[in-house]
Amino acid sequence: MSDPVPVAMGQGSSCWGCFQSLIDIHLGLADILPKLEIKYWQAVADFKLHHLENYEDKSIVVGFYEGMARTEEDIHLLKVMREKCQILIAFGSCSCFGGIPTLANQSDIEECYDVKFRENKTFKDGKVPSENLPRIEPVVRPNSEYVDFDIYLPGCPPTSKLIATAINALLAGETLDLPPHTVCHYCSREKKETPITEILRPFTGKADPERCLLEQGYICLGSSTWGLCEGQCVNKGVTCRGCFGPPPPIMSDYGAAAMSMLGTYAPIEPDKLVEQVKDPLGTFYRFTYGTSHLNRMRVRREDMKQAQEEA
Ligand code: SF4
Ligand code: SF4
Numbered sequence: 500m501s502d503p504v505p506v507a508m509g510q511g512s513s514c515w516g517c518f519q520s521l522i523d524i525h526l527g528l529a530d531i532l533p534k535l536e537i538k539y540w541q542a543v544a545d546f547k548l549h550h551l552e553n554y555e556d557k558s559i560v561v562g563f564y565e566g567m568a569r570t571e572e573d574i575h576l577l578k579v580m581r582e583k584c585q586i587l588i589a590f591g592s593c594s595c596f597g598g599i600p601t602l603a604n605q606s607d608i609e610e611c612y613d614v615k616f617r618e619n620k621t622f623k624d625g626k627v628p629s630e631n632l633p634r635i636e637p638v639v640r641p642n643s644e645y646v647d648f649d650i651y652l653p654g655c656p657p658t659s660k661l662i663a664t665a666i667n668a669l670l671a672g673e674t675l676d677l678p679p680h681t682v683c684h685y686c687s688r689e690k691k692e693t694p695i696t697e698i699l700r701p702f703t704g705k706a707d708p709e710r711c712l713l714e715q716g717y718i719c720l721g722s723s724t725w726g727l728c729e730g731q732c733v734n735k736g737v738t739c740r741g742c743f744g745p746p747p748p749i750m751s752d753y754g755a756a757a758m759s760m761l762g763t764y765a766p767i768e769p770d771k772l773v774e775q776v777k778d779p780l781g782t783f784y785r786f787t788y789g790t791s792h793l794n795r796m797r798v799r800r801e802d803m804k805q806a807q808e809e810a
């Protein structure tokens with residue numbers, strides 16, 4: 500057997516769901532693990548940051564970075580991962596697009612502290628801790644603003660099958676060639692090109708199990724979403740919420756494309772549409788707000804505020 504390949508697993512601010520999905524490869528790991536030389540993975544072994552910092556630059560072949568960079572420790576880890584790894588993978592939709600945590604950019608950092616610490620009834624003294632809390636950035640910027648990635652592997656989380664495919668291709672020295680289709684390509688439901696006359700909430704009525712959910716009025720984002728999950732929700736009866744983000748080129752504004760897609764299906768008066776879509780931000784930008792035009796404006800506003808405060 501050839502020598503194991505040095506790999507590193509870095510975790511920013513995240514829920515660990517992407518790494519859990521890697522673990523969920525289960526018995527498939529029996530083939531994969533002997534081929535890996537794990538050089539850094541804080542969550543599963545006693546590695547310290549200085550171990551990673553002390554490796555030679557580019558001495559690690561593949562690095563996975565899960566989560567987004569909310570704290571200065573996250574940003575530092577992300578930059579060190581970039582220095583040490585030949586191939587750096589944005590692992591999961593938080594790492595690719597900011598993910599759900601970036602929706603916090605709708606609030607000022609002080610409002611975030613209110614919710615997390617000051618008004619949190621499970622928190623002892625209602626104060627923001629002054630110890631053991633890394634500096635928190637006032638806004639979340641997409642990871643791609645800090646470093647360049649070689650591969651984007653989206654999903655919330657990426658499926659175990661997709662992760663195994665990626666790891667096996669990279670270990671074999673092959674280019675990762677992912678199919679560009681949207682979720683609709685993998686969906687077994689019948690489409691009849693029927694315009695939508697009313698938007699339904701997910702709990703309204705009972706969906707026809709054979710027909711396209713979107714054409715029945717349920718907001719399914721399958722036609723705007725990269726189908727690397729092979730349509731796992733829609734084929735089980737649930738609408739696609741867009742967790743894999745846009746198909747290649749994946750850094751486009753997903754939410755804008757999704758809204759425009761809905762406009763083509765739903766010839767409904769704009770004011771009625773606004774009334775019927777109850778949570779536009781959470782519906783269209785749930786996983787991709789970080790790389791949206793709206794977030795770029797939010798980050799620019801914060802930069803101007805900081806510059807004024809420092810002047
Ligand atoms: S992409 Fe989803 S599963 Fe992965 S860390 Fe973010 S929230 Fe968790
Ligand atoms: S919009 Fe949704 S339900 Fe309709 S075909 Fe696409 S994935 Fe299937």
Ligand code: SF4
Pocket residue numbers: 655682724725726728729730731732733738739740741742743744
């Ligand atoms: S169907 Fe949509 S929401 Fe479900 S896993 Fe696939 S991309 Fe994510």
